[in-house]
Amino acid sequence: MSGTILITGSNRGIGFEICTQFASDGWKVLACCRDLDKAVELKDLGKQYSEVHPIQLDVTDYSQMISVAKAIQGEPIDILFNNAGYYGPKRVSFGGVDRTEWRRVLESNTIAPYMMAETFCDNVAASSHKLIAMMSSKVGSIADNRSGGGYIYRTSKTALNQIVKSLAIDLKDRGITVLALHPGWVKTAMGGPEALISAEVSVRGLKKILLQAEPSNSGHFYNYDGSEIPW
Numbered sequence: 317m318s319g320t321i322l323i324t325g326s327n328r329g330i331g332f333e334i335c336t337q338f339a340s341d342g343w344k345v346l347a348c349c350r351d352l353d354k355a356v357e358l359k360d361l362g363k364q365y366s367e368v369h370p371i372q373l374d375v376t377d378y379s380q381m382i383s384v385a386k387a388i389q390g391e392p393i394d395i396l397f398n399n400a401g402y403y404g405p406k407r408v409s410f411g412g413v414d415r416t417e418w419r420r421v422l423e424s425n426t427i428a429p430y431m432m433a434e435t436f437c438d439n440v441a442a443s444s445h446k447l448i449a450m451m452s453s454k455v456g457s458i459a460d461n462r463s464g465g466g467y468i469y470r471t472s473k474t475a476l477n478q479i480v481k482s483l484a485i486d487l488k489d490r491g492i493t494v495l496a497l498h499p500g501w502v503k504t505a506m507g508g509p510e511a512l513i514s515a516e517v518s519v520r521g522l523k524k525i526l527l528q529a530e531p532s533n534s535g536h537f538y539n540y541d542g543s544e545i546p547w
Protein backbone atom coordinates (compact mmCIF):
# COMPACT_ATOMS: atom_id res chain seq x y z
CA MET A 317 0.00 0.00 0.00
CA SER A 318 1.12 3.58 -0.62
CA GLY A 319 -0.57 6.96 -0.45
CA THR A 320 -0.12 10.30 1.27
CA ILE A 321 0.86 10.88 4.89
CA LEU A 322 0.88 14.28 6.59
CA ILE A 323 3.00 14.35 9.72
CA THR A 324 3.75 17.05 12.29
CA GLY A 325 7.07 17.44 14.13
CA SER A 326 8.86 15.72 11.26
CA ASN A 327 12.30 17.34 11.52
CA ARG A 328 13.75 15.09 14.24
CA GLY A 329 13.12 12.12 16.53
CA ILE A 330 10.28 9.72 15.80
CA GLY A 331 8.70 12.11 13.27
CA PHE A 332 11.80 12.19 11.11
CA GLU A 333 12.01 8.37 11.22
CA ILE A 334 8.35 8.14 10.12
CA CYS A 335 9.17 10.38 7.13
CA THR A 336 12.19 8.25 6.26
CA GLN A 337 10.39 4.90 6.38
CA PHE A 338 7.27 6.05 4.53
CA ALA A 339 9.34 7.84 1.88
CA SER A 340 11.42 4.72 1.27
CA ASP A 341 8.15 2.75 0.86
CA GLY A 342 7.08 5.15 -1.92
CA TRP A 343 4.62 7.32 0.01
CA LYS A 344 4.08 11.00 -0.58
CA VAL A 345 5.13 12.67 2.68
CA LEU A 346 3.80 16.10 3.67
CA ALA A 347 6.46 16.71 6.30
CA CYS A 348 5.42 19.55 8.59
CA CYS A 349 7.94 21.15 10.91
CA ARG A 350 8.07 24.22 13.12
CA ASP A 351 11.21 25.80 11.69
CA LEU A 352 11.89 24.93 8.08
CA ASP A 353 15.09 27.01 7.97
CA LYS A 354 16.70 24.76 10.60
CA ALA A 355 15.32 21.44 9.25
CA VAL A 356 18.54 20.48 7.45
CA GLU A 357 18.12 16.67 7.61
CA LEU A 358 14.50 16.91 6.48
CA LYS A 359 15.44 19.07 3.50
CA ASP A 360 18.18 16.55 2.64
CA LEU A 361 15.54 13.79 2.75
CA GLY A 362 13.47 15.91 0.36
CA LYS A 363 16.42 15.96 -2.05
CA GLN A 364 16.73 12.17 -1.80
CA TYR A 365 13.01 11.52 -2.28
CA SER A 366 11.07 13.85 -4.59
CA GLU A 367 7.83 12.90 -2.81
CA VAL A 368 8.99 14.30 0.55
CA HIS A 369 7.63 17.85 0.81
CA PRO A 370 8.87 19.85 3.83
CA ILE A 371 6.19 22.30 5.03
CA GLN A 372 6.45 25.06 7.64
CA LEU A 373 3.95 24.45 10.47
CA ASP A 374 4.07 25.35 14.14
CA VAL A 375 1.06 23.32 15.31
CA THR A 376 0.13 25.97 17.87
CA ASP A 377 -0.06 28.66 15.18
CA TYR A 378 -3.63 28.23 13.93
CA SER A 379 -3.42 30.83 11.16
CA GLN A 380 -0.42 28.95 9.77
CA MET A 381 -2.44 25.71 10.03
CA ILE A 382 -5.24 27.25 7.97
CA SER A 383 -2.75 28.46 5.34
CA VAL A 384 -1.38 24.92 4.98
CA ALA A 385 -4.94 23.57 4.71
CA LYS A 386 -5.73 26.09 1.95
CA ALA A 387 -2.57 25.15 0.06
CA ILE A 388 -3.55 21.46 0.01
CA GLN A 389 -7.34 21.86 -0.20
CA GLY A 390 -8.94 18.83 -1.87
CA GLU A 391 -5.78 16.71 -1.66
CA PRO A 392 -6.48 13.30 -0.12
CA ILE A 393 -4.50 12.49 3.04
CA ASP A 394 -4.50 8.76 3.81
CA ILE A 395 -2.79 9.17 7.19
CA LEU A 396 -2.84 12.33 9.28
CA PHE A 397 -0.20 11.69 11.93
CA ASN A 398 -0.18 14.16 14.83
CA ASN A 399 3.27 13.41 16.18
CA ALA A 400 4.60 16.79 17.38
CA GLY A 401 4.87 16.94 21.14
CA TYR A 402 6.47 18.86 23.97
CA TYR A 403 7.34 17.35 27.37
CA GLY A 404 7.69 20.56 29.37
CA PRO A 405 9.55 20.61 32.69
CA LYS A 406 10.93 17.22 33.86
CA ARG A 407 10.04 15.64 37.22
CA VAL A 408 6.94 17.66 38.00
CA SER A 409 5.78 16.57 41.44
CA PHE A 410 3.04 17.74 43.78
CA GLY A 411 3.72 21.34 44.79
CA GLY A 412 6.14 22.02 41.91
CA VAL A 413 3.86 22.82 39.01
CA ASP A 414 4.54 25.74 36.65
CA ARG A 415 1.14 26.87 35.32
CA THR A 416 2.56 28.73 32.32
CA GLU A 417 4.41 25.63 31.18
CA TRP A 418 1.33 23.49 31.83
CA ARG A 419 -0.70 25.68 29.45
CA ARG A 420 2.07 25.48 26.85
CA VAL A 421 2.17 21.68 27.03
CA LEU A 422 -1.63 21.44 26.78
CA GLU A 423 -1.59 23.76 23.76
CA SER A 424 0.99 21.59 21.93
CA ASN A 425 -0.08 18.09 22.97
CA THR A 426 -3.85 18.40 23.35
CA ILE A 427 -5.43 21.41 21.66
CA ALA A 428 -3.18 21.47 18.57
CA PRO A 429 -3.78 17.79 17.61
CA TYR A 430 -7.53 18.38 17.95
CA MET A 431 -7.26 21.47 15.71
CA MET A 432 -5.26 19.44 13.17
CA ALA A 433 -8.05 16.84 13.06
CA GLU A 434 -10.70 19.53 12.62
CA THR A 435 -8.70 21.39 9.96
CA PHE A 436 -7.65 18.39 7.83
CA CYS A 437 -10.55 15.94 8.28
CA ASP A 438 -11.96 16.75 4.81
CA ASN A 439 -8.61 15.73 3.28
CA VAL A 440 -8.65 12.50 5.30
CA ALA A 441 -12.27 11.77 4.33
CA ALA A 442 -11.31 12.19 0.65
CA SER A 443 -8.59 9.50 0.88
CA SER A 444 -8.85 5.72 0.63
CA HIS A 445 -7.23 4.79 4.01
CA LYS A 446 -8.97 7.52 6.09
CA LEU A 447 -6.81 7.37 9.22
CA ILE A 448 -6.01 9.93 11.92
CA ALA A 449 -3.26 8.86 14.35
CA MET A 450 -2.51 10.76 17.54
CA MET A 451 0.84 10.25 19.24
CA SER A 452 -0.12 9.71 22.85
CA SER A 453 1.99 8.12 25.59
CA LYS A 454 1.52 5.27 28.03
CA VAL A 455 2.00 7.78 30.85
CA GLY A 456 -1.34 9.27 29.75
CA SER A 457 -3.06 6.01 30.70
CA ILE A 458 -4.92 6.41 34.01
CA ALA A 459 -4.94 2.62 34.45
CA ASP A 460 -1.13 2.56 34.10
CA ASN A 461 -0.43 5.34 36.62
CA ARG A 462 1.24 3.67 39.59
CA SER A 463 3.92 6.26 40.34
CA GLY A 464 1.97 9.54 40.58
CA GLY A 465 3.48 12.92 39.64
CA GLY A 466 4.08 14.02 36.07
CA TYR A 467 1.06 16.32 36.26
CA ILE A 468 1.84 18.39 33.19
CA TYR A 469 2.79 15.86 30.51
CA ARG A 470 0.50 13.09 31.82
CA THR A 471 -2.63 15.26 31.73
CA SER A 472 -1.86 16.52 28.22
CA LYS A 473 -1.80 12.96 26.88
CA THR A 474 -4.77 11.74 28.98
CA ALA A 475 -6.86 14.56 27.53
CA LEU A 476 -5.59 13.68 24.06
CA ASN A 477 -6.82 10.11 24.61
CA GLN A 478 -10.28 11.43 25.39
CA ILE A 479 -10.16 13.46 22.16
CA VAL A 480 -9.34 10.24 20.25
CA LYS A 481 -12.39 8.54 21.74
CA SER A 482 -14.73 11.43 20.85
CA LEU A 483 -13.30 11.84 17.35
CA ALA A 484 -13.73 8.10 16.73
CA ILE A 485 -17.43 8.51 17.50
CA ASP A 486 -17.92 11.85 15.72
CA LEU A 487 -16.05 10.87 12.52
CA LYS A 488 -17.37 7.30 12.23
CA ASP A 489 -20.04 8.27 9.71
CA ARG A 490 -17.35 9.74 7.45
CA GLY A 491 -15.48 6.41 7.53
CA ILE A 492 -12.51 7.91 9.43
CA THR A 493 -10.55 5.71 11.84
CA VAL A 494 -8.88 7.45 14.80
CA LEU A 495 -6.12 5.86 16.90
CA ALA A 496 -4.08 6.78 19.98
CA LEU A 497 -0.54 5.37 19.81
CA HIS A 498 2.33 4.83 22.26
CA PRO A 499 5.70 4.65 20.48
CA GLY A 500 7.51 2.78 23.28
CA TRP A 501 10.28 4.40 25.29
CA VAL A 502 12.33 5.71 22.40
CA LYS A 503 15.89 7.06 22.21
CA THR A 504 15.22 10.65 21.06
CA ALA A 505 15.80 14.08 22.60
CA MET A 506 12.58 13.51 24.57
CA GLY A 507 13.10 9.84 25.47
CA GLY A 508 16.78 10.32 26.39
CA PRO A 509 19.76 7.99 25.94
CA GLU A 510 18.55 5.45 28.56
CA ALA A 511 15.40 4.69 26.52
CA LEU A 512 14.77 1.09 25.52
CA ILE A 513 14.34 1.18 21.75
CA SER A 514 15.53 3.08 18.69
CA ALA A 515 13.25 5.28 16.60
CA GLU A 516 13.72 2.80 13.77
CA VAL A 517 12.30 -0.11 15.82
CA SER A 518 9.44 2.03 17.15
CA VAL A 519 8.41 3.22 13.70
CA ARG A 520 8.57 -0.28 12.19
CA GLY A 521 5.96 -1.31 14.77
CA LEU A 522 3.86 1.85 14.42
CA LYS A 523 3.87 1.51 10.64
CA LYS A 524 2.36 -1.96 10.83
CA ILE A 525 -0.47 -0.62 13.04
CA LEU A 526 -1.06 2.34 10.72
CA LEU A 527 -1.22 0.24 7.57
CA GLN A 528 -3.44 -2.48 9.07
CA ALA A 529 -5.83 -0.07 10.85
CA GLU A 530 -9.51 -0.53 10.11
CA PRO A 531 -12.75 0.97 11.47
CA SER A 532 -13.01 -1.67 14.24
CA ASN A 533 -9.74 -0.29 15.70
CA SER A 534 -11.10 3.26 15.92
CA GLY A 535 -11.15 4.80 19.39
CA HIS A 536 -8.50 2.42 20.75
CA PHE A 537 -5.02 2.95 22.24
CA TYR A 538 -2.14 0.83 20.90
CA ASN A 539 1.47 0.24 21.89
CA TYR A 540 4.03 0.18 19.03
CA ASP A 541 4.13 -3.65 19.28
CA GLY A 542 0.42 -3.86 18.42
CA SER A 543 -0.83 -4.67 21.94
CA GLU A 544 -3.71 -2.61 23.30
CA ILE A 545 -3.15 -0.22 26.23
CA PRO A 546 -5.97 0.34 28.74
CA TRP A 547 -7.18 3.94 29.01
Ligand code: NDP
Nearest residue numbers: 325329330350374375399400401453501502504505506507
Ligand atom coordinates in the same frame (compact mmCIF):
# COMPACT_ATOMS: atom_id res chain seq x y z
P1 NDP B 1 11.47 14.92 20.16
O1 NDP B 1 11.58 15.86 21.33
O2 NDP B 1 12.68 14.24 19.65
O3 NDP B 1 10.76 15.67 18.92
C1 NDP B 1 9.61 16.43 19.14
C2 NDP B 1 9.15 16.96 17.81
O4 NDP B 1 7.95 17.71 18.02
C3 NDP B 1 10.18 17.92 17.16
O5 NDP B 1 10.15 17.77 15.77
C4 NDP B 1 9.63 19.28 17.57
O6 NDP B 1 10.01 20.35 16.71
C5 NDP B 1 8.14 19.00 17.42
N1 NDP B 1 7.32 20.03 18.04
C6 NDP B 1 7.19 20.36 19.34
N2 NDP B 1 6.37 21.40 19.47
C7 NDP B 1 5.96 21.74 18.21
C8 NDP B 1 5.12 22.74 17.68
N3 NDP B 1 4.50 23.64 18.46
N4 NDP B 1 4.92 22.76 16.34
C9 NDP B 1 5.52 21.88 15.53
N5 NDP B 1 6.36 20.92 15.96
C10 NDP B 1 6.57 20.87 17.29
O7 NDP B 1 10.37 13.87 20.61
P2 NDP B 1 10.01 12.39 20.11
O8 NDP B 1 10.34 12.24 18.68
O9 NDP B 1 10.56 11.45 21.10
O10 NDP B 1 8.43 12.43 20.33
C11 NDP B 1 7.48 12.42 19.29
C12 NDP B 1 6.11 12.17 19.91
O11 NDP B 1 6.12 10.92 20.62
C13 NDP B 1 5.69 13.22 20.94
O12 NDP B 1 4.31 13.48 20.79
C14 NDP B 1 5.96 12.55 22.28
O13 NDP B 1 5.14 13.08 23.32
C15 NDP B 1 5.65 11.09 21.95
N6 NDP B 1 6.27 10.11 22.84
C16 NDP B 1 7.64 9.94 22.86
C17 NDP B 1 8.20 8.98 23.68
C18 NDP B 1 9.68 8.71 23.71
O14 NDP B 1 10.10 7.81 24.49
N7 NDP B 1 10.51 9.40 22.94
C19 NDP B 1 7.36 8.15 24.57
C20 NDP B 1 5.94 8.43 24.47
C21 NDP B 1 5.44 9.35 23.62
P3 NDP B 1 11.28 21.32 17.05
O15 NDP B 1 12.51 20.60 16.54
O16 NDP B 1 10.96 22.56 16.31
O17 NDP B 1 11.32 21.49 18.53
